[in-house]
Amino acid sequence: MFENFPFYLGILIVILLLIMLANKIKVAYPILLVLAGLVISFIPGVPVINIEPELIFFIFLPPLLYEAAWKVSWKEMWRWRRIITSFAFVVVFLSALSVALVANYIIPGFSLALGFLLGGIVSPPDAVSAGAILKFVKVPKSISSILEGESLLNDASSLIIFRFAMIAVATEQFLFYKAAASFSWMIIGGVTIGLFIGWIFMKVHQYMPTDSNIDIVLSLLTPYVIYLAAEEVHSSGVLAVVCGGLLLANNRHRFLTSKSRLQGINVWESFCFILNGLVFMLIGLDLPQITKGLEEANISITTAVGYGVLITIVLMVSRILSSYGAVIITSITRKFITGTENRNPGIQTPFILGWTGMRGVVSLAAALSIPVFLNNGNGFPQRNLILFITFIVILLTLLIQGLTLPYFIKKIKFTTIDDSLSREEVYNNIRQELAEFAVNYLKTNYNEQVENSSALQHLILKWEQHSNGIYDESIAIELKDIYLDLLNKQRQWLTNKNKEDQSLDESIIRRQMHYLDIEEEKLRYL
Structure with a gap:
């Protein structure tokens, strides 16, 4: 051997x-x-x-x-x-x-x-x-x-x-x-x-x-x-x-x-x-x-x-x-x-x-x-x-x-099987809806913290602009809990979206879930 x-x-x-x-x-x-x-x-x-x-x-x-x-x-x-x-x-x-x-x-x-x-x-x-x-x-x-x-x-x-x-x-x-x-x-x-x-x-x-x-x-x-x-x-x-x-x-x-x-x-x-x-x-x-x-x-x-x-x-x-x-x-x-x-x-x-x-x-x-x-x-x-x-x-x-x-x-020209939208277009649409959900959730459930925190205002701005995450390393520890709660709610929203829309490609949902996991891991280093 x-x-x-x-x-x-x-x-x-x-x-x-x-x-x-x-x-x-x-x-x-x-x-x-x-x-x-x-x-x-x-x-x-x-x-x-x-x-x-x-x-x-x-x-x-x-x-x-x-x-x-x-x-x-x-x-x-x-x-x-x-x-x-x-x-x-x-x-x-x-x-x-x-x-x-x-x-x-x-x-x-x-x-x-x-x-x-x-x-x-x-x-x-x-x-x-x-x-x-x-x-x-x-x-x-x-x-x-x-x-x-x-x-x-x-x-x-x-x-x-x-x-x-x-x-x-x-x-x-x-x-x-x-x-x-x-x-x-x-x-x-x-x-x-x-x-x-x-x-x-x-x-x-x-x-x-x-x-x-x-x-x-x-x-x-x-x-x-x-x-x-x-x-x-x-x-x-x-x-x-x-x-x-x-x-x-x-x-x-x-x-x-x-x-x-x-x-x-x-x-x-x-x-x-x-x-x-x-x-x-x-x-x-x-x-x-x-x-x-x-x-x-x-x-x-x-x-x-x-x-x-x-x-x-x-x-x-x-x-x-x-x-x-x-x-x-x-x-x-x-x-x-x-x-x-x-x-x-x-x-x-x-x-x-x-x-x-x-x-x-x-x-x-x-x-x-x-x-x-x-x-x-x-x-x-x-x-x-x-x-x-x-x-x-x-x-x-x-x-x-x-x-x-x-x-x-x-x-072979495949023209009759899949939807007209490309995978990237569907992914971007899901991201748009997810961003809107995130902004509405923060404003509805954490309105007072949003008004008093520039970090959360910055986070909302990032979501509104479809940013790839948060980059403000000065975010306070107590605000991380709010963001973690938001990430969990977004996961639940994606899960429900996947169940409700049977024509939606699940790999797109998993891609967005993977992005949320990365966001959660980034919080460990902020």
Whole structure:
């Protein structure tokens, strides 16, 4: 371990340099990291990196899912709930089914259970890859919201397929009534455990004498505790982490201080940044081990590559066709269900949603978690071939779809999805309304103090001019309490505004909330 420490340190440096290069040339960094890992793996003398299969899920998935749940907007998820549900469950299942049927028919020795196992591994698209690409191009908020919501749920649905296929391969039988009961418990148990443990952590934050450092450490422990608890009772750890994360994220202003929120954002972004970089580099570094396994199984590289290309094509085609089907069905159902989004997505949106099918972290983790041996001591059938096909799928989808997605987005004119006002215009309008609310609140509740305090008069003037804060360092201590009260009332106003205006982008509200947190922290230094 320690003799390889310089190598691990060098890998981190290479990851940082490649991500900076990716930002410079405006290419999604997962593409460069996978290719770099592939090149490094062929350098003579490079240490072989082996991670215990059962630890793959536990190390990478809980924090990445938890951070994604904190970033996603619950309101946007509910707004696009039907199309998100269609993509996260129906599209994933159809993709897995397509892979299972083709693999069973084409690949010698591949049973239907093994086909579903492979389908469960490669069916969920990777949100990190899509997000890394979309930051370089402009897409309607609706598309990014759908992709964010899908990424939270498709991991759970694909891993449920993966788990049932693992059981079928290990036992060589599939009992429907047992599968139905197990499926129900995985869903219900995962949701219940996630919400319950999330609620416990929320109360710990709220009532125990924590500070910002303790809050951040607790937040780092939360996804692992939730995941482990759910998996111990054989429910869905992924779904539990997602539900717990959504609960805590939507109540963050009730139990976390502004300092904890501000510092927590930086810590979590850095932590997940490193995790994502490592896992994509690991994809490339693991190729020699995978090809060695193919040789031991007497499978030629050429044949295995052909299978990987075929499965990749099946995934691309099935996702695009399923995307159009999901959008069409959603468009039909909205005519009969009140409260459903009534905007016409056009023919461009399903194509873009279908083309954002790059595979990555979840697929790698699932493939590597396949045990080497079955419970009876026999080797797991087709394990090395499944690993190699998964690698080819990840590599090809990153290269083909990842490199061409920006081109298609730039060529497509999105004119019918989002509102006419730009995000900056909406943000400025919210800021205008918030400033008016702040001025009225101060004049109504602190009129006497305003008349006797030049600092408060200066503060009102700043709000009236839409200033970015207060700069008068002579503000008195007693007046800070007034300003803190004002900030809390503004947060409540923003929360109510977000609930009342269902068409308002929640990320704009969160941006303004972040600004208020900064304002509160500035008071500590005045």
